[in-house]
Amino acid sequence: MDFRIVVIGAGVVGLAIAAELSKTFSDIVVLEKNLKFGQETSSRNSEVIHSGIYYPQNSLKAKFCVEGRKLLYDYCIKNEISYKKCGKYVVATNEKENEKLDDILIRAKKNGVENAKRISLDEFKKAEPNVKACGALHFAESGIIDTFALMKSLETHSVNNNVQIVYNSEVVGVKKINNAYQITVKESDSIFNFSTEIVINASGLGAFNVSSMIGLAKPEYELFFWKGEYFSVGNGKNKFVKSLIYPVPNDEISLGIHATIDINGRLKLGPNAILTNAIDYSVDKKNKKDFYESAKRFLPFLEPEDLESDQAGIRPKLTKNRKEFRDFILKNEKDNGFENFINLIGIESPGITASLSIAEYVKNLII
Ligand SMILES: Cc1cc2nc3c(=O)[nH]c(=O)nc-3n(C[C@H](O)[C@H](O)[C@H](O)COP(=O)(O)OP(=O)(O)OC[C@H]3O[C@@H](n4cnc5c(N)ncnc54)[C@H](O)[C@@H]3O)c2cc1C
Numbered sequence: 001m002d003f004r005i006v007v008i009g010a011g012v013v014g015l016a017i018a019a020e021l022s023k024t025f026s027d028i029v030v031l032e033k034n035l036k037f038g039q040e041t042s043s044r045n046s047e048v049i050h051s052g053i054y055y056p057q058n059s060l061k062a063k064f065c066v067e068g069r070k071l072l073y074d075y076c077i078k079n080e081i082s083y084k085k086c087g088k089y090v091v092a093t094n095e096k097e098n099e100k101l102d103d104i105l106i107r108a109k110k111n112g113v114e115n116a117k118r119i120s121l122d123e124f125k126k127a128e129p130n131v132k133a134c135g136a137l138h139f140a141e142s143g144i145i146d147t148f149a150l151m152k153s154l155e156t157h158s159v160n161n162n163v164q165i166v167y168n169s170e171v172v173g174v175k176k177i178n179n180a181y182q183i184t185v186k187e188s189d190s191i192f193n194f195s196t197e198i199v200i201n202a203s204g205l206g207a208f209n210v211s212s213m214i215g216l217a218k219p220e221y222e223l224f225f226w227k228g229e230y231f232s233v234g235n236g237k238n239k240f241v242k243s244l245i246y247p248v249p250n251d252e253i254s255l256g257i258h259a260t261i262d263i264n265g266r267l268k269l270g271p272n273a274i275l276t277n278a279i280d281y282s283v284d285k286k287n288k289k290d291f292y293e294s295a296k297r298f299l300p301f302l303e304p305e306d307l308e309s310d311q312a313g314i315r316p317k318l319t320k321n322r323k324e325f326r327d328f329i330l331k332n333e334k335d336n337g338f339e340n341f342i343n344l345i346g347i348e349s350p351g352i353t354a355s356l357s358i359a360e361y362v363k364n365l366i367i
Contacts, residue, residue, distance in 0.1 A: 002194035011042040014202035015154035020359035022161030033170035044313030049143040050350040053108040062111040068357035088142035088244035091133035097248040098135035115140035130240040174213040198340040224320040228271025230310040238267035251322040257294040283309040318346035332365040
């Protein structure tokens, strides 16, 4: 056997898994098709440490978000990674939304989200004088993180524990051979094979494709790509907001266009949610009007000229229906005849927040 464990994908999840497994196992390799870690979804997102408010009770998303958040804050402190527990407000802009806030709070409490409460409008005005709302919830545990620094640290921990991380190596085939798997890798112009006992498919947008390589192209694993664009807010208006400001969400696909500050103090609006077939990270300038109108409802200080197109990311979602909730798929495919082929499919938000918790769970899936 060439390796004990192959992790496919060096995004935040693959790196968290490699770092966790390296505490117990040896002979681990991470294969990444890009030249560096985190070039895809893990560097194209809101960088928010979520509280775990919206997900159905007992779902993996709820459990990993609440557990993962705590692990992540501890990890940041221990490893000197920049983060800020800046808190988050969900704001209602009309009476109908205001009524929905109560349901959101009940769900958050059921999920074990601490320090969550409805606050009075006086309190809200003191905290965020430039934001307009007729009702607000406060979630003190939400924060922001330097995701690049998190991934760098996970990579360093893995390498220090003898994990090999091989970039520019795309997995193009996975085959079961006796009690092992043969992995076929394309590296520049060459193709080579090696064997491993355990395969962990943490390939994000490529997860359905990799699962299909072994014959697990199940309809319930099919991924739909939902692009999320961002616009940044300039003209010094980043100083008008102190916390994360979210509207009341309308559907299961996205949390609605919200305002986030990153670790460098930049204010961004987004993401929207557009179903797409292509992995294309361009931002359509024509959508500026929608962003402006959505955000102006609660950020009255905005003017159209403050908005500049910024980045885009793509959510690997298990549904194309805006109203349907689908949970993460994290599964040892033993029942399907592939023992120790571990699939991670549909790892969209809150994947960063959940990453360390997902890594612990995956470790326990290994037989
Ligand atoms: C718009 C947007 C906003 C978000 N906001 C937040 C947020 O605020 N907070 C939060 O917690 N989460 C957020 N998320 C979710 C979070 O970003 C993801 O869940 C997380 O980054 C997923 O990490 P990953 O490692 O699974 O995937 P990725 O980062 O996509 O990594 C997968 C890796 O696998 C590699 N790969 C794919 N196929 C192959 C192959 N065949 N061979 C080798 N390598 C391969 C890719 O190159 C990639 O590097 C957001 C996501 C989006 C899109």
